[in-house]
Amino acid sequence: MEATAEDTSNIKLFWTLFNEVLQKVKRDQNFKFRPIGWCSDMAGPNMAAISAVFGKEAIQYIKTCEFHFKDHRNRKARKLDEDSSECFKSLCDDL
Secondary structure, rough: OOOOOOHHHHHHHHHHHHHHHHHHHOOOOOOOOOOOOEEEEEEEEEHHHHHHHHHHHHHHHEOHHHHHHHHHHHHOOOOHEEEEEHHHHHHHHOO
């Protein structure tokens, strides 16, 4: 998506417009995109926008790829002391 920033408001706008297009195509003002799941990176704006447009229950259907999960894990682990960092990584890997 072409945008100046990948923030919650832009992603929310995308999903809102996507739903409007589907409503016009289906000729049903109540129609809403309802996938069985989502694949997203660990970016907070993605999760916040999906929750805002599709409801808080949509969050439980978000799956992330292993690369982004481990990247997110490593960023959080760097904020901890060495022992806590290793414990945190191990717990994440067990998930």
